[in-house]
Amino acid sequence: MAMNYNAKDEVDGGPPCAPGGAAKTRRPDNTAFKQQRLPAWQPILTAGTVLPTFFIIGLIFIPIGIGIFVTSNNIREIEGNVFMYYGLSNFYQNHRRYVKSRDDSQLNGDPSALLNPSKECEPYRRSEDKPIAPCGAIANSMFNDTLELFLVTNESDLTLTPITLKKKGIAWWTDKNVKFRNPPGAGSLEEKFKDTTKPVNWHQPVYKLDTDEDNNGFINEDFIVWMRTAALPTFRKLYRLIERRSDLHPTLPAGQYYLNITYNYPVHSFDGRKRMILSTISWMGGKNPFLGIAYITIGSISFLLGVVLLVINHKYRNSSNTADITI
């Protein structure tokens, strides 16, 4: 943008002979931009000028924090839709090689990728000379415990009323409908996957994940949820939905519950833990008191600093004024 000056001076050899071209001068244009006179806001950071910022931050953050805190704490009421999670800790789903070990094309139903998965899936790419579907370490390590929830309706004889756990609607809509697709073609799911083999650790092939045709194969939502690798080693994943009932009763009324776990998934090998979490969701997600506390804390600190600055400003305003003068 600013290089034409040297191009001109580069050549001393023979500037063009222009006796008539005298009108042109090298006088720079007197514009605000070129003369660096653009109108500008010039904030000066002193106690006096900055303290309103601190107070404003405090005044905004504290109410937000209180709001969040209250919302987050209200989550314990088991009303509305209840979400059932399983939680794992010390499980490094974010490990670099683990995260990479998948083939999105295959999961998208690409026929060629189905039979010839990406190299990233190694060593879970082929098994018994057949391509693994779904390939890769992520799929291979899929959580396969089964959780069933029962309401103990009668404590004495342990009459168990199963709670309807909805399997669908737990994955992102885009994942279910766009990213994950079963291989195209006619016939049953089994036929579509006929040249593939199941992941090593799986008990059943992918087309037997569910009986529901719409939740089977790659578009099985448990599978999809698992494939979204967790950010941190301690994480939870949505397992089932307990839909609120139409009447005014709470979704999960107070009482004794019975959780039946079919134990398939070993966590001792990595000192992990398994959890099952039931939670409702507020407008800002699951229960997490941190953000509320953080807002309140930061707001208070900010307010406090504002006060400090106020004091300083009040006490030393003179000095700062003097400073102005005695430059």
Place this chain on the structure above:
Amino acid sequence: MEQELAVAEEPASPRRRRPRRRRWEGRTRTVRSNLQPSLGAEDPAAGASKGERLLTRGCVQHLADNRLKTTKYTLLSFLPKNLFEQFHRLANVYFVFIALLNFVPAVNAFQPGLALAPVLFILAVTAIKDLWEDYSRHRSDHEINHLGCLVFSREEKKYVNRYWKEIRVGDFVHLRCNEIIPADILLLSSSDPDGLCHIETANLDGETNLKQRQVVRGFSELVSEFNPLTFTSVIECEKPNNDLSRFRGCIIHSNGERAGLHKENLLLRGCTIRNTEAVAGIVIYAGHETKALLNNSGPRYKRSQLERQMNCDVLWCVLLLVFMSLFSAVGHGLWVWRYQEKKALFDVPESDGSSLSPATAAVYSFLTMIIVLQVLIPVSLYVSIEIVKLCQVYFINQDIELYDEETDSQLQCRALNITEDLGQIQYIFSDKTGTLTENKMVFRRCTVSGIEYSHDANAQRLARYQEVDSEEEEVISRVGTVSQRGSIGSHQSIWITHRNQSIKTHRRTSSRAEAKRASMLSKHTAFSSPMEKDITPDPKLLEKVSECDRFLAIASHQEHPLAHLSPELSDVFDFFIALTICNTVVVTSPDQPRQKVRVRLELKSPVKTIEDFLRRFTPSRQASGYSNTGNLATNKSSHKSGSSVLSSLSQDSMLLKLEERLGQAASTLAPNGYSSQAGQAEGWAPEGTGEQKHLGEQKQGLKPDLELRYEAESPDEAALVYAARAYSCTLVHRLQNQVSVELPHLGRLTFELLHTLGFDSIRKRMSVVIRHPLTDEINVYTKGADSVVMDLLLPCSSDDTRGRHQKKIRSRTQHYLNLYAVEGLRTLCIAKRVLSKEEYACWLQGHIEAESSVNNREELLFQSAIRLETNLHLLGATGIEDRLQDGVPETIAKLRQAGLQIWVLTGDKQETAINIAYACKLLDHGEEVITLNAESQEACAALLDQCLHYVRSKGSQSSPENTESDVSMGFSFNPASTSPASGPSPSLVIDGRSLAYALEKSLEDKFLFLAKQCRSVLCCRSTPLQKSMVVKLVRSKLKAMTLAIGDGANDVSMIQVADVGVGISGQEGMQAVMASDFAVPRFRYLERLLIVHGHWCYSRLANMVLYFFYKNTMFVGLLFWFQFYCGFSASAMIDQWYLIFFNLLFSSLPQLVTGVLDKDVPANMLLKEPQLYKSGQNMEEYRPRAFWLNMVDAAFQSLVCFFIPYLAYYDSDVDVFTWGTPVTAIALLTFLLHLGIETKTWTWLNWLACGFSTFLFFSVALIYNTSCATCYPPSNPYWTMQTLLGDPLFYLTCLIAPVSALLPRLFFKALLGSLFPTQLQMGRRLAKKFPSKYTTPKETSTQAQPPGDPETAFSGRRTMGPSESLPKDRATQVSPLPQQLACSPEASGEPSALDTNMPLKDDTLLEGLGTQVPGSSVPREAVSEECPGHSNGKPTSESPAAPLSSLFNLPSFSSLNWISSLSLASGLGSVLQLSRGSLQMDKQDSPPQPDQDLHSLQRQVTDYF
């Protein structure tokens, strides 16, 4: 005569290079006419054998043609060549290495192709920049290559139009007036009657005067029009070299005759033909072999200090990177070791199913981490810095305040990458002549024959000019007044004044066209500003001159008219004749090139002329049969130069004959030095009348426009000629061999110019040898530096009266010379020598030999000149004033206030230099001057010791402050406490010889130390080499940033050695500019260049670099913390696209805008308070501590920005990249907010850039996240951003994280801003408060320091001293004088006017006091009333005394002891010091320790931000 010296001396580098070149290449080049071979073919009998012809052809063909090609690349070679060049940069190699590492599957962190993107981007940006530059070079090449000119065509047998690029060596080129010379051409023919050609070399060296070039000897005598077809000679000349002032060779005619060629025969490419209707010549060097192009070395690349520092910090970053990677690697090794045997589900084995060993995993992890964290080494830093610097250069170029209307030139930045060095200069080394002064000489006084003529009227007139100059700025229409003033007292000056007036009118108009016209006008009249031309003669002297004139007019018919004059009058007459003719001034009337006169052709044959010459040197002309005297045409023949004719007299026999004849011509000397030969009168009288007649005609032709322009090589010469003209002794005509002088009564006198012995810097004088028309004697007039000429005078015995008289005259003249020097005038002595014919002949013989010798011609000519210039008769001396440039004293004062030490290195004599130094306020009359003039090494050492002792004792007496910390680094010669500017510190003047001793190894430390103690240093009589040695010494020993400024070739070496070289594109040519990094039109622009632009550039770049490091560290920090939660597996939660493009796209623009546009302090404020410049000198903005604190802050911010999202999403179902995206967004927002805190001026561009960055990030993210459902493994971010935007948690974290990350910084900045404001912050605040204030003159304000409570006093104390260390022996230093205490170097350069109670002078520091904002005035006023004895001035306005009161809440005056413990770095401190000076001694023994602690503490805090 300094500029002549400059011309004679050449830059050091070519001189050094030459011998080598000679060794490697053949010594000569042979050039033949391109027309010859075909001629030979047509005419087989032409004599040239076939082999020779082939040789000729081949020889011609391998020589360069005239095509100009400055481009570096061709279409094909661009890519490889450019890449090759770019990979010379280590950083680029590093980044490519990282990118290639990505192709190794085991360690790759990103998609290999993607990882290449940033490197390719950077390479591409640089390549495009290079391409663009190359293209503009190509365009200008093309333009120049396609200029047309007339070249002789063999086929058409006439000159035809050709493009420049088609010209080849050996072609014949025909040029007309005002055409630009396309190649280096040997001049073979000219329309000028004397075979002269005038060229203007402004394009080449910037010198605006016309220079004479001469047709090659032998061709000027050609009878008919020069015909290239008949040119059969062969030219042998040097190989192409870049020495503009030298050309040697010879031309060998077909008959075997040889003739020497020198630079007067060569027309250089790029010059313009002037005043000559047409010339023709043969091309010797073409294209890139021309001297002009060999001299053109393009812009220079230097590395700035800041960049060096930055590179060091980059190394730290590399270390940090390695450390982080190692840490990760070890962590990963342990992690793998822990989980592997357990066969954890998430452990991915190798593809063959085996698992990695922990050690291998660690190694892989290490490499991957290096790739992931590569952002820490700022890829884009170098490119960004380059862009910012280019923009800075652009803005400096565009600054209208640096544009000089008179010369229509703006500041040029020739070095593109050291702009920020301008903000850190500590020492300025300046040339004097042409740099501080105008290099426009004005004749001021003279002394003739021992009588002084003071020219008072002239002095008054000059004073008036200065008045007018200053008025000119404000008053618009005063043309009439000016012209009246200008014409006072001089009947001769009417015309000139008229001219002057018209120029002034033009200058005043703001219209561009007219301004240009004015500048063109002034360009044409080089060195003849109105002041120079318009001289009011001294009445007494004028009377004497006209007396001479009248007497001679009457006596002209007598036998020896001059003999009858009194010695004094004859001296006066000779004096003016010498002034008029002893020079190389060219008289021109620019619009009428002289026509070739054919009249004299009949006398052209060499033999005839020799005969003629011999005849003329016989005792009587009439006796030699010179019958037709009075015939004008015949007289013309006598104009033939003795020298040129004689040079063809190569045969000894001829010379012998000559001597014989001369031997008969014994002459006797008249008492006044004129020979009283009989018969010469007849020789002259008719001539005189003839000339008078002629003159009459000419006068009529001339009068109407009086367009006599004197074009001189040096302004002194022009000034002297104009001076002589004021005394009616007018130079009207100068040809190669004759000079015509016009006197009112005597009419035109035509002197036969036998020789001109040009000026050179060793002889320091020039001489002309003429034949006097009145006496027919051979006279030598010598003009030169007094020191030289006075030694060459004829020794006079004190026996006779004449001798005694002479002696008296000499001593008087010497006295006046000293007087002139004290006045700051440049002095020249005028002397004369009358040669007897024998002496002349004897000398002539040697001289002719010297002239005709080919090998060491220069040396022989030098010897010859020395032989001639002896036994001189002193006529008188002149004093010429070299006016200071506008605004020089003010600029020097400002620069000094800015903490710059100014040294003046000049070749001028000591007295003159000192005087100029006084005039430009470099020296102050109140201060001491230490003069070092030593005759020997030992004496010099002793003197230095003595001075040091003196300075030290004085320093310890006067100043309790030790300001060593400021400028000195690494200089160990450190006596306890002396400060360079405390009290009236002395100035040092040293002459060249002493300087040579002082620069010896053994003494240089002492010398430097002494010089450092001095307020200013003046080196006189220094050679260019010494200048550069001084600069080098200061630069290396003091580790100081140096700037050298000069305008002449003698400053080149100094300019090249200094960190920053500044050339003045003024009068003396372009050599200095060519060597410089920056070229300014005037010295005064240095102020703005350094104080405003330098400061800005430094501050901007320093802040930008720091920000860059912060940004990268903070970003990398995020990734590093993540490693703790992913098993140190080098995984990244941030999508690789964001990772890679974050620096390049999302966060780059705002910092560039800030880096280019941010102004920490407005220009006016900087100019008003130059001490603000010190922040750059002390590297306040970017020091190691600032860097590390910045890094710590970055670490803190990254912790906050990592753990807030971490905790917010803890134990949730968020996936890696859905969590990483908010982290990225948070990082971006934090960067922008951080930049917001750092940005001092927010223009709409800043807002736009920040908005654009945010917008770009989100829109790119949105597009990226919609674009492909299955792409971009492993993140596969489909619909992530869209989901996040629907999540309130995202917004909540994005709000809190940046705010909490930046709260501490903001808080501390505010705290520091309030409690410990730096000078810059105060300046900014002040400028904001009183925006109008900084255009109005300073006002006097008052202050007082009433007591208050001690707490605030404490804080006030801390406020003050940011950077001074305390004196160790403070307790013992009791000062009796207020001034000495009062002035810290930082405070101001005005130590004198300090009062114990009331510092009137330091109100610079108290600016704005008068208009103190209303507010807290009530309590303050109350306080100030409490101590009426102390507030000397009444607090008239809003209690100006008040602000200080709260700071200095002192219980009583006697407890002022703490003040003395203040260091004086800040202005506030100095104010205190100033006002409390006298009270300081009471209690010096107060505990200093706490203060020191405070100091260091405060320093740290200040540095942090």
